[in-house]
Amino acid sequence: MEVESSGSSPTAAAFPRFLSSQHHHERKNDGHADQDHSFPLLKMVKPSAPLSFSPLSFSPATADDADEDLQFFVRLLAGESLVIHARPTDTVDSVIERIEKVTGIPGCQQRLIYRGRQLQGDSTLLDSAVKKDTTLQLTCRLRSTDQPTCWRVVSDLISSICFLITAAPGSRARVRQWNTVDLLVKRFLANTLLDSDADKKKISARLHVFILAGAPSELVKLYLSPVVENSMIAAGAIRIFLTSDPDFLPAHMHLHCASIVLTFCKMLVASVGRKDRLYIGCRSTLARLLKLGPPYFVHWTSVHLLTDLQVFIAELVGLADVALSSHTMYISYVVITDLSNFLFAVHHVTQDLKGTDGFLSKNYFDPGYPMYENSIGALHELFLKLLNKVGQCLKRAEDIMDLKGLARCEVQLITWSQLLEVLAVVKVFSDLFEGAGQLLHSLLLKQRRMLNVLLRRAKRDHKLCWFLKYKDVTDFAVRRNLVLMMLPEAKEEDELHEMLIDRSQLLPESFEYIGQVDATELHGGLFMEFKDEEATGPGVLREWFCLLCQAIFNPDNPLFLPCPHDHRRFFPNPASAVDPLHLEYFNFAGRVIALALMHKVQVGVVFDRVFFLQLAGRSITLEDVCDADPFLYRGCKQILEMDEAFLDSDALGLTFTRDIEMLGSKTTVELCPGGKNIIVDSRNREEYVNLLIKHCFVTSISEQIARFAKGFSDFLSNSKDQQFFFNSLDLEDFDRMLGGRNNVITVKEWKEHTEYDGYKSRDRQICWFWKIVEGMSEEQRRVLLFFWTSISRGHSHWPDGSSDPLRHLVELLLEVVRRHDGGRRQRRRRRVEDDARAVLVGEGSRSGDGRGGNGLGRTDLLLEGEVVEKDERVMRGGGMLLMEGRLRMGRGGGGTGGARSGRE
Known part of the structure; x- marks a missing residue:
């Protein structure tokens, strides 16, 4: 039998294809069961001759007709025709097979119609009365279906793919089809998801049409095409399933596509391997979708899905093992993220298998038990492999740090910080199996020293907060760093919440600015200014925090009571519940404390144990x-x-x-x-x-504590973590964060956390500065430190390493007063001396706004001495060295405005 083609090449609309339930049953019998996702790629052949069409004529068959060769036509839906050469004794099925080779349309989907009747596959052309030059109509099997629109769109999609594969490169018809595949995929998704009324069963049934029709295998076959344009078109169409889009794939419905993405993953890994970028993209999307919740897989059971997940996890653990075994111990972020997401998916599946949440007992993963499951046992082995590998890496990093010293390992510490992310994955792994948590805890204790080094330098990442559950592993600096990650991070680009407050109305006006606004408005920066004062900046903000907390916790107010033997320690006053406004102030107080922690300001008050423990959700004894x-x-x-x-x-x-x-x-x-x-x-x-x-x-102050907790939780990334925040700390930790250390401020510690801008530590001017500080009394040092930073006690945020970003910054600016008018110079000198002396003894500046304190943000300190500047003469007596000291924390200085003495 010969096949010729006549006319123009077939278009996308020429090959609509529909699959019936009977066809899929036949495929299962042929070893291509749907649940195995085995979709063989069809081998296509190009048409050997043009398509043609001629009118149909019919007359009854005779015995002599059996010896004559037949030439007849098969008309396609779009009007083009195929020329068929066959013997009368050939069967209709043999004709269909040859049509399949030319068009790529599976024979099981073809139907040949002659004179209004469907020709039976086992009948011969002679029995069917097919004559020379007659025309047969090719149609597709149309069985009853609940999803006719989906089948039609998918059939058009497959027809377009077949055309792109068979069409000659560079043809105009081919160019016109480039966008068709993308458009049909988007149309299919829009019809499936947007018109389904969010009915999960209906969505699942419609999406399954895409798989049943063999569309994934056709797209993968197009992706494998040697024609570059074909590969790009297929990749673009597949990526449509990887990203949500409000027009055809809304984010809240994206999860329903997990089964299709899983099918793509299996086909791509079998055809192009695991290093292919499109496969990696499909794998990452599948992991992300399955993490969201229980998959809507109607055609796969949890057992089968668990087997698939085990394969992906084995792949990723293998990649992690290779990366961690390298010299740099660098592991791809994609590998870490995908592995974590797949493990969350395993949690969903195992919960479905057991019917309840919790650990998998040894019955499932220990080969010695009768309920042992191969997939679960393999997952447990992968957990042990990853746990041991990360332990080896931490030990290797610690050995390198001991050999080189911490200061010389700063660059490597950035790479080693990825080990914390790997440990987070191990933590998710350990939550699956009985006894795995104890193994992880033992590793953390063993590598405690290196872990604390890494965690002190860890950047903001909520995934690290699980370390807070291990207080015997972490130190105070680590716990402080981790809990502060739960609070918003004020950024310079954030819109500032501006406040202008009258000192005489500090508490009520602050209540209006903080307690009566939406909490999200306070998650950015704060801009604070007192009425009728020029001073602004971080120094003024710190002063406001301290003064406001003194007012809130003032024993003369009915909100809080001090402990009899420690007047810095407070707990809620039971009598405060009688006034509803007082309860609003507790909500306000919770916000203020959260803001103080967020801005790293120590306010000089601490909580009593009964108050702290109830915020942590613990019982009182x-x-x-x-x-x-x-x-x-x-x-x-x-x-x-x-x-x-x-x-x-x-x-x-x-x-x-x-x-x-x-x-x-x-x-x-x-x-x-x-x-x-x-x-x-x-x-x-x-x-x-x-x-x-x-x-x-408890009972008498429960409402007050609930209101305070509500205000505090307004600033947590997850409001449900309020008890976890306090439960992660000891009372002593919270005391240091909120009130500072109650120890003596040493000049040595001050020097260790000072950075010089434009000077060196051995410069004469610097030595003079520290000489003055060393000569101060303890109270004078507290006044000076509070003036610059609003901190009068040992600072809990002073770092343990030189790389900590919260270092104090001292800018020393030198000026030599060159005035020939001696009287004017003497008057100016006396004013500067008075201001400096007033600051050092805690009286504040006598110029500027007259208030002194940290609201000024700067002061002029006079150091006696002599200075020689190039050709200038040595100035003695009336000459002087003017040093302006400005100490600030974090981003800015202590503010602007305030004392201007020493400047003309």
């Missing part, structure tokens, strides 16, 4: 209240230690009640139902003490 109420603590201890006989005699007359005095009236409340009738004795005294403590320090 008798020992926790010893600072808040020493009298109650001693009384409860005496009851617990009292002689049983004496207590049982009811000599104390105690019942399960408590007397409360509020607003001048005294009331009695029961600690439990019927408490007034329950006498305290030796058998129930522990219960009595527990209920009394709970009522005094």
